[in-house]
Amino acid sequence: MDNLLEAKLTAQPSKKRQYLLLVAVILAVFAWSLTAIKFRAPDDGGAKIAANIIRGILSPDLNLLWNFTSQGVFYLLFETICIAFLGTIFGAILSIPFAFLMAPSVVSRPVYILTRFLVVVIRTVPALVYGLMFVRVAGPGPFAGVLTMSLTSIGMVSKLYVDVIEDLDRGILEAMDAIGCTTWEKIRFGIVPQLIANFSSITIYRFDMNLRDATILGLVGAGGIGAPLIFAMNAYRWHQVGSILIGLVALILIVEIISNKLRAKLVNG
Amino acid sequence: MFNRKFQLASGKVVVARPSKIPLISLLMIVLIAIALQVTKFSFTTLLLNGHQFFVILRGMLPPNLKFLPRIWQPLFDTIKMSFLGSLLGALLAVPLALLAANNIVRSKWIAGFFKFFLSILRTLPTIVVALIATFIFGLGTMAGTIAIFMFTVSYVGKLTYEQIEALDMGTFEALESLGLTRLQAFRYGVMPQILPTYLSTTLFSFEGNLRYAAILGYVGAGGLGIILSEQLGWRDYANVGMILTVLIVTVSLIEWLSQTARRKLQ
Numbered sequence: 001m002d003n004l005l006e007a008k009l010t011a012q013p014s015k016k017r018q019y020l021l022l023v024a025v026i027l028a029v030f031a032w033s034l035t036a037i038k039f040r041a042p043d044d045g046g047a048k049i050a051a052n053i054i055r056g057i058l059s060p061d062l063n064l065l066w067n068f069t070s071q072g073v074f075y076l077l078f079e080t081i082c083i084a085f086l087g088t089i090f091g092a093i094l095s096i097p098f099a100f101l102m103a104p105s106v107v108s109r110p111v112y113i114l115t116r117f118l119v120v121v122i123r124t125v126p127a128l129v130y131g132l133m134f135v136r137v138a139g140p141g142p143f144a145g146v147l148t149m150s151l152t153s154i155g156m157v158s159k160l161y162v163d164v165i166e167d168l169d170r171g172i173l174e175a176m177d178a179i180g181c182t183t184w185e186k187i188r189f190g191i192v193p194q195l196i197a198n199f200s201s202i203t204i205y206r207f208d209m210n211l212r213d214a215t216i217l218g219l220v221g222a223g224g225i226g227a228p229l230i231f232a233m234n235a236y237r238w239h240q241v242g243s244i245l246i247g248l249v250a251l252i253l254i255v256e257i258i259s260n261k262l263r264a265k266l267v268n269g
Numbered sequence: 270m271f272n273r274k275f276q277l278a279s280g281k282v283v284v285a286r287p288s289k290i291p292l293i294s295l296l297m298i299v300l301i302a303i304a305l306q307v308t309k310f311s312f313t314t315l316l317l318n319g320h321q322f323f324v325i326l327r328g329m330l331p332p333n334l335k336f337l338p339r340i341w342q343p344l345f346d347t348i349k350m351s352f353l354g355s356l357l358g359a360l361l362a363v364p365l366a367l368l369a370a371n372n373i374v375r376s377k378w379i380a381g382f383f384k385f386f387l388s389i390l391r392t393l394p395t396i397v398v399a400l401i402a403t404f405i406f407g408l409g410t411m412a413g414t415i416a417i418f419m420f421t422v423s424y425v426g427k428l429t430y431e432q433i434e435a436l437d438m439g440t441f442e443a444l445e446s447l448g449l450t451r452l453q454a455f456r457y458g459v460m461p462q463i464l465p466t467y468l469s470t471t472l473f474s475f476e477g478n479l480r481y482a483a484i485l486g487y488v489g490a491g492g493l494g495i496i497l498s499e500q501l502g503w504r505d506y507a508n509v510g511m512i513l514t515v516l517i518v519t520v521s522l523i524e525w526l527s528q529t530a531r532r533k534l535q
Contacts, residue, residue, distance in 0.1 A: 029352055036349035036491075037410050046405040053401060082304035089301065120524075124517045126484045126494075129325075129509070132501060136321040142308035147315070215394040219487055223308070226396075230488075233400050245397070252392040 049236075056238020057245060065243040073225075073247040080224040081251070083142050083217070084210040087149020091210075092203040095154050099161035106165065123155025127213065131220035142223030149210050149217075157206050164198040201263040208259050211252055329510030336508040339496065340515050347492035348519070350413045350485075351478040358421025359471040365422065366429035372438055384430070391423035395481055399490040410491035417478045417485075421471075428470045432463050465534045472527040479523060483516055 065073050100106050101115040127148055134147040173190045181189070218226020225248060232240040273285045304310075367373050369383035395416050402412035436459060444454040486494020493516060500508040 026356065030356060033349035033353040033356075036346045037353060037414055046407070049404045053404070079307055082307040085300065086304045086308060086310065120521055121517055124480060124520045125513055126480075126497070126516075128484055128487060128497075129501070129513070133322050133325045136324060137318045138314055143310055143314070146308050146310055212392070212394060216396050216484065219396070226394075229397065230400065233397070233404075245393070248394070249389060249392045253388060256388070256392075 052236070053238050053241070057242035059239060060243035060246050061237075061239040062243065064240055065247060071228075073243055076225040076228060076244070077247050077251050079142055080211065080214045080226075080248075083145040083149060083224050084207060084214050086146045088153055088203060088207040088210050090146070090150035091153025091206065092157055092199070094150060095158035095161055098154060098158040099165060102158060102162045103165045105168075119155055119158055122151065123159075127152045127216050128220055131217055131222045135221055140221035140223075144220075145214070145217040145222035145224055148222055149214070152213070153206050153210060156209075157202060160202045161199060164195055164202070168194055197266045201266045204259045204263055204266075208252075208256055211255055215248070325506055325509075328504075328506030329513065331507070332510035332514050333505075333507035334511065336500075336511045337515070340493070340512055343486070343491075343493045343496050344515060344519060346410050347482045347486075347494075348479065348523075350410050350492055351417055351475060351482040354414045354417025354482075355421045355471060355475040355478050358418045359425045359467075359474070361418075362422050362424075362426035362429055363467075365426045366433060369426065369430040370433040372434055372436065387423050387426045387430070390419060391427060393419070395420045396484065396488060399485045400488045403489045408489040408491075413482060413485040413490035413492055416490060417482060420481070421474050421478065424474050425467070425470050429463065429467055432466050433459070436462055469531040469534050472531055476520075476524050476527050479520055 064071075067073065069075065098115060098119060102112050102119065104112055106112075107115075130148045130151050131144065134144040134151075138144040138147060168191065172194070173186055176186050176190050214224045215226040215229060217224050218228070218230050221227060225244060229241065229244045229248070232238075232244065272287060275283045275285065277283060365383055365387060369380055369387060371377070371380050374380045374383075398419050399412055399416035402415040403409075406412050406415065440462075441454050441458040444458045445451065449457070483493045483497065486492045486496070487498045489495070493512060497509065497512050500506075500512065
């Protein structure tokens with residue numbers, strides 16, 4: 001009995017060499033990376049700034065926080081939500097044709113490889129660059145932000161949509177063919193019901209991410225809460241930074257909880 | 270009230286619940302209308318001015334090849350920043366994930382506290398963390414590395430504790446009952462189950478970080494972003510085109526490598 005166990009135990013394939021190789025590679029790249037970073041302990045100035053930041057964030061500017069005019073935190077957050085919301089909706093709509101053109105089961109090989117390459121390009125260009133391009137189109141403001149978010153959403157959303165499309169149950173379509181459904185009926189009752197729950201779940205997830213990323217838009221003047229936040233930081237007004245950050249963190253946490261609940265409900269029925 | 274009733278051939282009455290789709294569509298239309306108002310969205314401007322979008326794009330083509338030699342240094346800085354940040358972040362994420370997992374830590378309070386901590390960390394926009402880091406550590410790659418590090422801790426930490434909580438703890442208990450210590454049981458019962466996913470999450474976050482690291486330079490946190498913002502400021506779009514081309518090639522290459530590695534892991 002013991003021998004049998006012993007034999008089983010030693011029969012387990014040894015992954016030692018694989019792991020050693022992995023560790024060696026990681027250590028080598030790690031050493032290489034260290035060359036780029038100049039380690040600098042924060043000097044006196046840095047420590048003072050850090051203390052100021054923490055003090056500022058812990059004692060937020062309450063006038064700014066509870067201000068309901070168009071300069072207040074609430075309106076800015078509301079504007080950010082609107083930008084992220086519209087950007088997500090338009091992005092999701094634009095992603096649908098992209099996703100079908102990226103699915104190997106729908107189009108031929110050259111088409112999906114070309115579309116995939118295009119999407120990689122769209123995804124890799126930093127949001128900032130799009131922001132600058134759209135500020136030319138729409139002028140500075142939230143409108144440019146919406147356009148930027150629509151474009152940056154395509155990359156991830158269409159990639160996730162493709163997985164859903166590839167997972168379609170084709171048996172259903174065959175069965176509908178057999179009972180004589182038209183193409184339109186097949187789409188309406190065979191394909192859409194299979195896609196809609198997962199598509200919505202992905203879209204809600206992206207809304208979550210867009211809300212986080214909306215801060216970047218402020219760097220190029222494309223609206224939202226990013227610009228006031230970065231201005232306040234560059235001017236060292238840490239109390240204002242504190243109130244904006246508290247608002248932003250609270251908003252994102254709340255939206256995350258709601259979106260998790262919604263997505264769980266969508267996917268589990 | 271809106272329930273529709275059907276009588277089946279067997280005489281049984283079935284009730285179809287009303288569809289929620291009209292309500293949801295109405296809600297969406299109202300929300301979209303409000304958002305369109307708030308963001309001053311106008312399709313006419315888009316149609317009239319849409320061609321402006323291509324002005325910069327056309328300026329980028331063809332990319333200025335002569336600019337290439339100036340890109341390597343910041344590019345490697347970006348790769349190094351994201352590698353270092355991801356590696357250190359992923360390492361720190363392990364203890365935090367264990368402390369946040371309900372089935373490893375018995376105390377509900379401790380697990381809850383660490384979960385909340387990871388959530389807050391994840392909510393802070395990376396660009397803000399990078400900006401704060403430049404104030405404290407000065408301009409340069411150190412600030413960018415810190416920002417990436419913080420994001421990786423929160424991201425890998427969250428996914429790993431979710432993974433740990435979904436584990437089958439039966440193996441762990443069985444090993445403990447065989448007389449192994451908790452640590453040994455963890456080594457043979459838990460680690461093999463989470464290791465592949467953990468490594469693949471880390472690689473995935475490295476890919477994402479690389480993309481993100483390219484922006485961080487905009488606030489002075491080192492890497493490609495510095496020359497990107499510089500060239501954008503000078504409106505030298507052919508150079509911007511070159512930077513973007515290099516970035517796209519690098520990101521695709523690393524993505525391909527990491528995807529191959531991740532497929533091997535699974």
